Structures are given as structure tokens and as C-alpha cells.
Amino acid sequence: MDIDSFEIRVADQALDDLHRRLRATRWACATPSPAWQQGTDNAWLRELVAYWANEFDWRTAERALNQQPQFIANVNGQRVHFVHRRGVGAKPYPLVITHGWPGSFAEFRALLDRLCDPAAFGEDPDEAFDVVAPSLPGFTFSPAPAAPGTSAFQVADLWAALMRGLGYERFGAQGGDLGAGVSIALASRHNDAVQGIHLNFLPTSYEPAVDAATAPLTAAEQDYLREKAQWAAMEGGYAHMHSTKPQTLAASLNDSPAGLAAWIGEKFRAWSDCEGEIERRFSKDTLLTNLSLYWFTESIGSSVQLYWENRLQPFRFAQGQRVLPPVAFARFPREINHLPRSWVERVFDVAQWTDMPRGGHFAAMEEPGLLAADIRRFFKRFRP
Template sequence: MHIEPFNIAIAQDALDDLHNRLRRTRRLIAIDGQGWSEGVDLEFLDRLLDHWLNHFDWPTRQAQLNRLPQYRATVGEQQIHFIHQPGTGPAPMPLVLTHGWPGSFVEMEKLIPLLADPASHGGEAEDAFHVVVPSLPGYTFSPAPLHKGTGPFEVAGLWAELMTGLGYPRFGAQGGDLGAGVSSWLGRRFAERLTGIHLNYIPGSYRPSLGPDQPTVNAQEQAFLDRSAHFAETQGAYAKVQGTKPQSLAVGLNDSPAGLAAWIVEKFQAWTDHDSNLEQAIELDALLTNISLYWFTGCIGSSFRPYVEGRARPLAFAAGERVTVPMGVALFPAELPMPPRSWVERSFNVQRWTSMPKGGHFAAMEQPQLLAEDIRAFFRPLR
């Protein structure tokens, strides 16, 4: 497997083009009291776009990101961009962290040092990890696949091969959102290589066996199914279009930075833990770093592909199928609908189940310290 160092280098003309497009934004007129109830709050969007144009310092953020040890590897026919931060400790455990949508590898920026060098951040050196953070195919600096058929199932195979190429025959996996799906497939497909899987979200496509020989759905499980159905009805339009007709949407978002920002930031507002103020959870510069990466790499369209592919191969289990790899789950209070432990235990070997005091869907960005502590605690007895 060929691996080479990688640095982010966005050309000045790309930055100039972004600024010119932002200056020419055609703004919508807000309806009184509309707020976030029907999508992005237009007043917030105006302020975000103004910050992007007049205050956000991309060159500084690019330099900060380039302090991370970044690489590109050729895995089969797929190029994969990834961060590889060796651990500082007596026996670091290899761990692959997988981001989701509408995030990117920058979700893990604050989490990486807490896991790679815990002794410098209030932890124990014995809990150190060799941290690997790949960018999903078609996200930021991992080029988009040229053919159909690369979803979470296939990405798990790419990650297994990447970890082999890095010299890690056994490793742990962690993720939320799409990363939870990839991590689950890693545990299902490569059980002999996984020390454990830690999730801060249960994949929406997860379906345990509910045959006649299985326990009947209990009250807690039915309440979860009802919450999930309500979420799909009231907030699930994005997933429906991204999984069925993504290309038409992608054309507009790929051409308009304002449209791209609106589509992405609405999810951060809806899925993070805050009191009606998104900036309580995530700073504007952090939001714009992620959105800028989507813009500069033109990856919004290819970022929708896992939704299409995931519909074709959901994380469904037949009777008798079970993942034996130890699993830990961290439940953040502002997360999307999460099932009870009994629902997950139908198909997974749950060893740790932690209710977190605060945080939401983007836990690695919102509460990196809390997430790091739970990851360390879960993997500690598995070393």
C-alpha cells in the first residue's frame, strides 16, 4: 500500500472565488417568527456569511490543520486521506475514528490529542492510542469513488486494509453518525481483528432480527420506534432526498456557498446541545472550517453517496446473527433518537452503556473531553 505525506494547500484563487460568490449572494426575505422552524434561520445565516467573508481566517485555520500528521494512502483503487497520530504511552492501542455527515475529519481535531497523549490532558499514559482518522471516500481530501457501490459496508473493508498497511493487525473502532455504521460493519465483518467498538450513535439502518423465535418488542423499544418514526416525519427530509435523489440537490449546493452553509449549519443547530444558541455548542470558526472544507473540495455531492449506498445495504440482522466484538455506547442527551440497551443487545455484545451529562450528535466537537474519557474507560479492560 502506497502512503505519502499530505498537506492542505488551498490556492488563493479558490479563496478569492469563494469571497466573490459570498459578496454576490442573493438573500431570501424572512417571515416574522420563522426562525429555525422551517430550516435555517435567515438572520443567523446572514451573520454566518458575513463572518465567513469578513472575519474567518482560512489561511490560519489551514496552518493549524496542517499541524496534524496527514497522509494519503492508495487502498485498492481508492485514495484515502487520513490523520495518523502515534500515541504517547507504554503500549498505545491502535484506534480508528470515523466521522459522519455533515462533518469531516475536523470533527476529531480536539479529540485526537486527548486519546493519543492522555497523560498531557488529565489522563493516564496507559490509556494512550495510536489514533487513525480517515476521511470517508468522497469527503474532503479522499476523492469520490468513480463507481457505485461504496457504502459503510465497503468502507469497513477499506479501513481494515488501511490499518493493515499501517502495521495494525488488531485495533479498536469508534464513530458516530455514518462512522457508527462503518464501525459496526468493522465489528461484524472483521471480528477477529477488532478489540472493541465504541459508538456515540446507533446507526439508523440497524435492524435486529424480530422473527417468531425472538423476544417481542417491549415498551421501551416501541417508544424508541415511535420516536424514530416521528423524527423521520418531521426532520428526515434531508436523509430521504440524499438517499434517493441527491444529485439534483448537489448541483445547487456545489455552486452556492450560501446554499451549502445553510444546508449544513441547519443540522448542526438541530443536533447539538444548546439553549437556542448554536454558538454555545460550537464556535462559528469551527463551523466554517468544516463548511470551507466541503466548499474547497467540492465534495457535497459525493458526501451524499453513503445515504444511497446505505439504503441498498442496511445494517440488518437475520435470526441467529450477532456481533461478538465488545461494544461500548455513549448516549449524549441531545442526540438523535437512540434505542434502549435491550434493542442493541439483540445483535451486539454490549459491555458498556453510559448516559452522558451533556452534548449532542457531534460529540467529538461538542464534548471532546467527556467522549475521550468514555472511550478510554471502555477500552481499558480490553487492552
């Protein structure tokens, strides 16, 4: 497997073009409805765009991102960008962490600090990890697949090959959002290598086979399925668009940084434990670092393509089918689905379940300390 070191270097012309587009934004008329009721609030978006155009320092963000050791590997013909950070300890445990949408590898900076160098946070150095954090195909610096058919299952095959190429024959996996789907696929397809998985989300396409005669739905499971359907009806329009008409959406978001900020920024507000105030959880600089990665790599269209592929290859488990490696689940209170433990146990061996006191969908960014501690606790059982 060919591996090259990688450093982010955005051309000055790209920065100039971004600033020109931001300052030339043609603003949509605001409606008389309350703020955020019909989507992204116009006043908030204007403030964010003005900051992006006039105050946000991409070069500072770029230098911070480049402090993480980054690489590009050719994995079975697919180029994959990844962060590979070695642990500070006697024998770090190997862990592959996968981001989701609308996130990126950048969301793991604070989490990696805690996982790779626990002693710096007063924790046991013997619980350090070697962390590999790849960028999903079509996200930021991982090019989109050249041919159709790359869903979470095929990404899992890429990750297994990448970890073997890095010298890790046995390892753990962690993920939320789309990354949870990849981690589940890793455990399902590569249980000879994957010792356990830690999740902070369960994909909405996950469906266990329900035997009404021997294991009927519990009241909690029925409530969960009703809530999931209600959420999909009122909040799931973005996912339906991603999975049915991704190229229609890509044409506008790839051309307008203000449109991109509206599409992604609204999700950071709606899905996080911020009580309606985004900057309770994410600074403008944090939001714009992530947005800028999508913008400069022109990857918004290729990123949502994964929704299309996952729709064609959803998680459907046959009667009696189970995922063999043990699973830990961290349930954050403001996650977009609040599923009961029994629903997960229909397919998974749940070895650890944690109800978190706070946090939402972007757990690695919102509560890196809580998430890191839960990951350390689970994977301790696999250490020599």
C-alpha cells in the first residue's frame, strides 16, 4: 500500500474567490416567521457570512489542522486521506474513528488529544490509543470513488485494508452518524480483525428482523419507531434530498458559500445540545473551519453521494443474524434519535451502555472528555 505524507495548502486564489463570493451574496428575503422556524435564520446567516468574509483567518485554521499528522494512501485503487496519530504510552491500542456528515476529520482534534495522550489530562498513559481517522470517500481530501457502488459496506472494506496496511491486524472501531454505519459494517464483515466497536449513534436505516411471535416490539420500541417517523417527516428532508437527488443539491451548494453555510449550519444548531444558541457549543471559527474544508475541496456534492449509495444498500438484518464483536453505545441526550437499549440488543452484543449527562449529535466536538472516557473504558478489555 502506497502512503504519502500530506499537508493542506489552499491557494491564495481560492481564498480570494471565496471572499469575493461571500461579499457578493444575493440574499433571500426573510419571512415574517419566528427565527429558525422555517430553516436557517437569515440574521444569523448574515452575521456568519460577514465574519467568514472579513474576520475568519483560514491560514490560522490551516496551520492548526496541519499539526495533525496527515497522509494519503492508495487503498485498493481508492485514494484515502487520513490522520494517523500515535499514542503516548507503553502499548497504544489501535482504533479507527470515522466521521459523518456534515462533519470531517477536523471534528476529532480535541478527542484525539485525549485518546492519544491521556497522561496530559491526568489519565493513565497505559490507556493510550493509536488513532487512525480517515476521511470518507468524497469528503474533503479523499477523492470520490470513480465508479458507483461505494456504500458503508465498501468503505468498511477500505478501512480494514488501510488498517492492515498500517500494520494493525486487530483493532477497534468508533463512529457516529455515517461513521457509525461504517463501524457496524466493519464489525459485520471483518470480525476476524475488529475486536469491538464503540458507537454514539445508530443509523436510521438499521432494521433488525422482528419476530412478532417470539420477540414482539416493546412499548419503548414502539415509541421509538413513532418518534423516528415523526422526526423523518419534519426534520429528515435533507436526508431525503441527499439520498434521492444529490446532484441537484450539489449544483447550488458547490457554487454558493452562503448556501453551503445555511445547509450545514442549521444542522449544527438543530442536532447539538446548544439550546438554540449555536455558539454555546461551536465558535464561529470552529464552524467555518469545517465549512471551509467542504468549500475548498468542492466536496459537498460527493459527500452527500454516500446517502444515495447507503439507500441502495441499507442495513437489513435477517432473522437471527447478529453482529459478533461486542458493542459499546454512548447515548447522548440531544442525539437526533433516542433509541432504547432493547432495540440495539436485537442484533448487537451490548457490552457497555452509557447514558450521557449532556451532549448531542456532534459528540466528539461537544463533549470530547465524556466521549474519550467512555471509549477508554470499553476498549480496556481488549488490551494485553
